[in-house]
Amino acid sequence: MGAEQVVARCRELARISEEEGRLTRWFAGPAMARANALVGRWMAEAGMAVRTDAAGNLVGRQPGSDADAGTLLLGSHLDTVRDAGAFDGPLGVIAATECVARLRAEEVSLPFSVDVLGFGDEEGLRFGTAYLGSRAVAGTLDRATLNTADDDGVTVGEALAAFGPGEASRRGERLLGYVELHIEQGPVLEQRDAPVAVVTAIAGATRAEVRFTGRAGHAGTVPMELRRDAACALADFVLAVEVAGRSQPGLVATVGRLAALPGAPNVIPGEAVASLDVRHADDAARNAAVAALRERAAAIAAARGLELAWEERMATPAVAMDPGLSELLAAAVAARGAPDVRLPSGAGHDAVALSELTATAMLFVRCAGGVSHHPDESVDSADVAVALDVLDGFLRRLAER
Ligand SMILES: [Zn+2]
Numbered sequence: 001m002g003a004e005q006v007v008a009r010c011r012e013l014a015r016i017s018e019e020e021g022r023l024t025r026w027f028a029g030p031a032m033a034r035a036n037a038l039v040g041r042w043m044a045e046a047g048m049a050v051r052t053d054a055a056g057n058l059v060g061r062q063p064g065s066d067a068d069a070g071t072l073l074l075g076s077h078l079d080t081v082r083d084a085g086a087f088d089g090p091l092g093v094i095a096a097t098e099c100v101a102r103l104r105a106e107e108v109s110l111p112f113s114v115d116v117l118g119f120g121d122e123e124g125l126r127f128g129t130a131y132l133g134s135r136a137v138a139g140t141l142d143r144a145t146l147n148t149a150d151d152d153g154v155t156v157g158e159a160l161a162a163f164g165p166g167e168a169s170r171r172g173e174r175l176l177g178y179v180e181l182h183i184e185q186g187p188v189l190e191q192r193d194a195p196v197a198v199v200t201a202i203a204g205a206t207r208a209e210v211r212f213t214g215r216a217g218h219a220g221t222v223p224m225e226l227r228r229d230a231a232c233a234l235a236d237f238v239l240a241v242e243v244a245g246r247s248q249p250g251l252v253a254t255v256g257r258l259a260a261l262p263g264a265p266n267v268i269p270g271e272a273v274a275s276l277d278v279r280h281a282d283d284a285a286r287n288a289a290v291a292a293l294r295e296r297a298a299a300i301a302a303a304r305g306l307e308l309a310w311e312e313r314m315a316t317p318a319v320a321m322d323p324g325l326s327e328l329l330a331a332a333v334a335a336r337g338a339p340d341v342r343l344p345s346g347a348g349h350d351a352v353a354l355s356e357l358t359a360t361a362m363l364f365v366r367c368a369g370g371v372s373h374h375p376d377e378s379v380d381s382a383d384v385a386v387a388l389d390v391l392d393g394f395l396r397r398l399a400e401r
Helices: 002-013 030-045 090-105 132-138 156-161 188-192 230-246 283-303 323-335 350-354 381-400
Strands: 049-052 058-062 071-077 113-119 175-183 196-202 204-213 252-254 258-261 271-280 307-316 342-345 360-365
Touching (some): 002 030, 002 381, 030 058, 030 090, 030 113, 058 090, 071 090, 071 350, 071 381, 090 113, 090 175, 132 350, 175 350, 175 381, 196 323, 196 350, 196 381, 204 230, 204 283, 230 252, 230 271, 230 283, 271 283, 283 307, 323 381, 342 360, 350 360
Parallel strands (some): 071 113, 071 175, 196 342
Antiparallel strands (some): 049 058, 058 113, 196 360, 204 307, 252 271
16 A cells, blocks of 8 residues: 555665664765665656766656656655654655656656655755755755865765766756655644645744843842842743744744853853744744844843843745645645645745745645654654645646646
């Protein structure tokens, strides 16, 4: 059965790891080579011509019946985080391969070619820089990225050279789009009791470091009214972040790391620092929320006689999914009798990089408890069966368009 085999293959692939006893696969390592060989075998069994491109991405190609009809890209990534689950990434590659196999078994030939891509780096585990594989395909790898080195001093450029000459870029080709099937990595589909969702946009994100500076002092000798305690200001700020995040749908705001300095039980903290992560699928809403939090932090600091330092570390814009491709996905969801759920993605995906190359769309599949980036990550094969039917219906609808 298709869906059960897809799930079993994800679990089989998860045994290929750089580390004993847990799943860890980084870009261009020995485990990635073995993973590409195994998935490449499954692609070949589905009738595809298989190659590895100049960036180490696995590519399975099913030619279309019309040489001028262009190519649709499907896929996701085959690398993982450290101590990963079996489905984040591989599900999208293996499910797309299964769809191609199914079409062949039913002797359906599509006018356009289908390329199933297994990207070699999405998580950025080795070089600390994400989307290397998909950025190479999109033709957006810049020189600074190529010079980034791993812990052993090997640069991205040197690692890529190992795959041979040439370029992985698909720029200039006639592409119909990129469609990625991925686990949701969150609990919303479970809460809505739905197997799949059509993704509306990938949220933009702002990260900042927020630092309050007051005056350290002796915890026993400085009276309360004479203190300038930075940790108390930070506590006010953390709760303000939660209130802001809850104030409007679609906004999430998180303080994931915080520290009071110097960090001794008998010292009033003179300095306190926190990370801030704010995401929304609408850039204006995110920017407004960040600006409001900055004002709030300044007000908290002023009220306590502290200094505030606010340093923005990263800001990435939201990526809208293509309406045309998304409507075809939604039509396939409706035809399968599944509820019409539309969700923004709070996490980044290869589709972010591919959106600079071609129209992109994504389908989320429910995962148990919303758990991801963890060995307990799991999907129900009944949900995967729905996702396979949706992807199959999408391909047939695109062929008719
Ligand atoms: Zn992923």
